[in-house]
Amino acid sequence: MPVKIRSSSRLLFGRVVVLDEVEHWDTLVLPENRPRADDIVHVVASSDRIDLLAQSYYGDPVLWWVIAWANDLDVIPTDLKVNSEIRIPSLSFIDRKLFTQARIQR
Numbered sequence: 001m002p003v004k005i006r007s008s009s010r011l012l013f014g015r016v017v018v019l020d021e022v023e024h025w026d027t028l029v030l031p032e033n034r035p036r037a038d039d040i041v042h043v044v045a046s047s048d049r050i051d052l053l054a055q056s057y058y059g060d061p062v063l064w065w066v067i068a069w070a071n072d073l074d075v076i077p078t079d080l081k082v083n084s085e086i087r088i089p090s091l092s093f094i095d096r097k098l099f100t101q102a103r104i105q106r
Contacts, residue, residue, distance in 0.1 A: 030069055035087060039093075050064040057088050067087075
């Protein structure tokens with residue numbers, strides 16, 4: 001059965017594989033993660049949650065994974081340390097580079 005994937009989903013970077021007649025998502029292949037000149041630096045406050053940061057910077061809480069990817073965060077939300085600086089990739093990078101690359105690979 002075809003799955004409709006949201007245009008902001010990290011699943012755009014994966015593919016479906018069939019094992020023993022059951023569909024599974026393969027490992028996601030994300031592009032190189034390096035700082036860019038247009039990144040935003042955010043100082044973490046005690047009230048911050050990664051989904052709320054995504055909502056604030058991108059207008060979409062589903063894009064929390066972009067912030068996690070940019071900062072090599074494994075456990076959400078406990079990896080956010082108060083007063084630490086995290087990178088927020090710019091919205092133009094996400095639109096022009098990150099998701100464009102995923103759509104081309106499909």
